[in-house]
Amino acid sequence: MGKTFAEKILGDRVGRPVSAGEIITVRPDHVMSHDNSAAIAKTFKKIGVERVKDPDGIVIILDHCVPAADEKYAQNHKEIRAFVAEQGISSFFDIGRGICHQVLPEEGFALPGRLILGSDSHTTTYGALGAFAAGIGRSEAAVIWATGEIWLRVPPTLRIEIGGSFPAGVGAKDLILHIIGKIGADGGLYRAVEFCGSTVRSLSMGGRMTLCNMAAEMGAKIGYVEPDGVTLRYLARRAREGFEPVFSDADAAIDETIKIDASKLAPLVAKPHTVDNTAAVTDVAGRPIDQAVLGTCTNGRVEDLWVAANRLRGKRVHPRVRLLVFPASSQVYAEALRLGLLADLLEAGAVIMNPGCGPCLGAHQGVLAPGEVCISTANRNFKGRMGCKEAEIYLASPETVAASALAGCIADPRDS
Numbered sequence: 001m002g003k004t005f006a007e008k009i010l011g012d013r014v015g016r017p018v019s020a021g022e023i024i025t026v027r028p029d030h031v032m033s034h035d036n037s038a039a040i041a042k043t044f045k046k047i048g049v050e051r052v053k054d055p056d057g058i059v060i061i062l063d064h065c066v067p068a069a070d071e072k073y074a075q076n077h078k079e080i081r082a083f084v085a086e087q088g089i090s091s092f093f094d095i096g097r098g099i100c101h102q103v104l105p106e107e108g109f110a111l112p113g114r115l116i117l118g119s120d121s122h123t124t125t126y127g128a129l130g131a132f133a134a135g136i137g138r139s140e141a142a143v144i145w146a147t148g149e150i151w152l153r154v155p156p157t158l159r160i161e162i163g164g165s166f167p168a169g170v171g172a173k174d175l176i177l178h179i180i181g182k183i184g185a186d187g188g189l190y191r192a193v194e195f196c197g198s199t200v201r202s203l204s205m206g207g208r209m210t211l212c213n214m215a216a217e218m219g220a221k222i223g224y225v226e227p228d229g230v231t232l233r234y235l236a237r238r239a240r241e242g243f244e245p246v247f248s249d250a251d252a253a254i255d256e257t258i259k260i261d262a263s264k265l266a267p268l269v270a271k272p273h274t275v276d277n278t279a280a281v282t283d284v285a286g287r288p289i290d291q292a293v294l295g296t297c298t299n300g301r302v303e304d305l306w307v308a309a310n311r312l313r314g315k316r317v318h319p320r321v322r323l324l325v326f327p328a329s330s331q332v333y334a335e336a337l338r339l340g341l342l343a344d345l346l347e348a349g350a351v352i353m354n355p356g357c358g359p360c361l362g363a364h365q366g367v368l369a370p371g372e373v374c375i376s377t378a379n380r381n382f383k384g385r386m387g388c389k390e391a392e393i394y395l396a397s398p399e400t401v402a403a404s405a406l407a408g409c410i411a412d413p414r415d416s
Contacts, residue, residue, distance in 0.1 A: 002249025004157040005224055006192035009132045009246050013115060020156040020253070030057050030109050031136075031144045032118035034100045035064040038079040040119060043142035052087045053148035059091040060084060061103050066095035066356045069364035098329025098355035101125040101213060101297035106331055108238040112227040112245035117144065121216045122297055122379060128208035129235070130227035130245050132192075135216065155221040156255035157248070158191040162199040164263035169414040171307075172207035173299060173377065173397035175199070176214045177268040179260065181278030188220035191255060194248065195225050199262040205234045206301040213298050214379050217275040267413055269375070270395035273383040281400055281412045288320070289394075291374040292405040294345075295326025295353075296360045299377035299398050305336045308402035309344040311413070317349035318408030324366045325350045326358045350405075362387030375404045 003011065004020070011018040013026040033040055037060050044052070052058060060080065068074035077095070084092045097103050101122055104110050112130030116123065119141040126133035136150070144150050160179060180187070193215045200208065208225045215223030225231075227245040235243075267281040294300070294308050305327065317323045325345050327333040333355055336342050342352050359366030360378045367387030368374055374386060374393050381393035396404070399413040406416065 001253060002251040004192065004252040004254070005194065005246055005248045006132060006155050006157060006222065007252070008248070009113060009115060010152065010154050018154050020154050020255070022154045023151055024154065025149050025151050026115060027149050028057065028117045028144065029114045030059050030116045031141055032059045032061070032100060032104055032116065032120070032123060033141055034061050034120060035076060035080070036119055036138055037083065038076045040138045040141045040145065041079065041083045043139050044145050047142065047146045049146045052089070052145045055087055055089045056091070057148070058089050058145065059104060059109055060089060061093040061097065061100040062095050063099045064357045064361055065363040066354070073363070096330060096354060098332070099297045099300065099357055102300065102328035102332065105129060105209070106238060106329055108235070108240035111235065111239055111241070111243040112231065113243050117150065122213050124215045124220060124223045125209050125213040125297065127212040127215070127223040128205060128225050129231055130225065132222055134222050153190070155190055155192040157194055157252070158188055159194045159196060159254050159257045160260065161257060162195065162197040162260045162262050164199060164261045166199070166262050167265065169267050169399055169412070170265045171397050171399065172203055172210040174265055174268045175262060176211050177270055177278050177395065178265055180214065180218050180276050181268070183218055183258070185217065185274060185276045186219045188215060188218035190219065190221045192222045192224060193218070193220040195223065200225055201228060204303060205230055206303045210298055217379060267397065267400050269400065269410065270381055272381055272392040272394065275379070275381060275395065281396065281410065284394070284410050285412050287410045288373065289375050289404055289409055290320065290372040291322045291324065291366065291368065292401050293324050293326070293359060293366060293374060293376035293378060294398060294401050295328060295358065296376070296378040297328060297357070298379045300326055300328030300332065302332050302335050302339070302341070304377065304398040305332070305341045305345070306339070307398045309341040311399065311402040312348035312350070312406065313344045315348055315406055317405045320408050321405050323350040323405040324353055324358065326353045327355050329355050359386045361385070375401050375410060377401050
């Protein structure tokens with residue numbers, strides 16, 4: 001019997017065939033961390049080693065609260081910069097470069113066949129480029145810094161086959177919300193989720209990243225899309241080194257297969273306070289909003305800003321609504337600026353922020369007040385996620401967020 005992508009890539013790391021359920025020790029190509037690197041460094045120091053095992057394999061990107069919102073965050077960043085200098089870590093990206101899950105692919109670290117671990121649950125994003133990419137805890141990251149190794153359980157595979165063309169107003173974000181609503185927040189628990197089918201093959205790299213990013217919201221260990229021409233074109237000017245794509249065998253043992261017809265989808269939202277609490281946008285249309293957020297690691301790419309700018313061009317955001325725009329990286333910001341997208345958004349009444357996570361984690365730049373309602377392109381809507389447990393967050397696509405910002409309430413993008 002053949003092997004799945006996950007079995008192949010992990011088996012290659014241990015030099016023998018492995019099967020789902022086995023526990024193995026592996027050496028990742030890269031381990032990523034962000035503003036939590038100071039906490040990881042403290043744990044690393046407690047281990048008792050003086051130097052990190054592989055400084056070239058460590059990637060640190062400051063993005064969660066940039067620039068620092070208060071003295072605590074400033075001290076955190078200061079400690080990270082000192083650790084980076086002390087350990088000779090060359091792959092360090094300070095404030096302004098962007099969100100880790102956008103920057104790491106842009107900088108050519110996320111490659112087909114690579115094994116990447118990151119101290120952030122949405123490390124699954126890099127599976128869009130054919131990498132085995134999984135989130136880990138801070139203590140696990142510290143151990144990798146010290147030893148270069150970590151244990152993993154080989155995950156079984158959930159294959160999601162998607163066919164058909166998207167109807168008007170529907171895109172990758174609606175698709176992944178549909179999947180999560182269908183199988184639940186634990187439907188992919190510790191499984192390798194392979195997104196495949198004609199619909200996936202037709203997606204841009206940004207759309208694929210949206211799917212793999214939110215695989216974390218169904219409990220997946222990894223998300224994965226087979227590398228193809230889209231992947232190769234994206235990597236043509238980015239890849240730092242050569243790579244060898246890894247594919248599942250046709251006769252590999254698949255834990256479960258789910259089939260979805262994209263042509264039957266409609267614009268969706270995830271209602272407070274869980275991502276799997278999904279509903280058709282028509283079910284909540286008219287709900288007044290106070291804030292709209294366009295950006296984050298899920299939907300902060302040029303194509304997302306283009307969708308919103310195209311809808312907002314020549315119009316004005318509703319006077320009750322604060323529309324905050326967070327380009328996912330400095331490269332996205334520069335390209336959106338060159339294309340005139342930021343000018344369109346600014347003239348429509350949006351506030352253009354620096355590349356970073358912004359209010360997504362509730363640290364700064366758009367924290368909500370009690371009783372306020374926000375519609376966002378982010379990946380989580382948990383209670384308190386944007387800094388206030390008495391606020392409500394709805395998740396939606398860039399098109400739905402832009403339409404809602406204009407209407408002053410949750411709106412169906414097909415109506416305007």
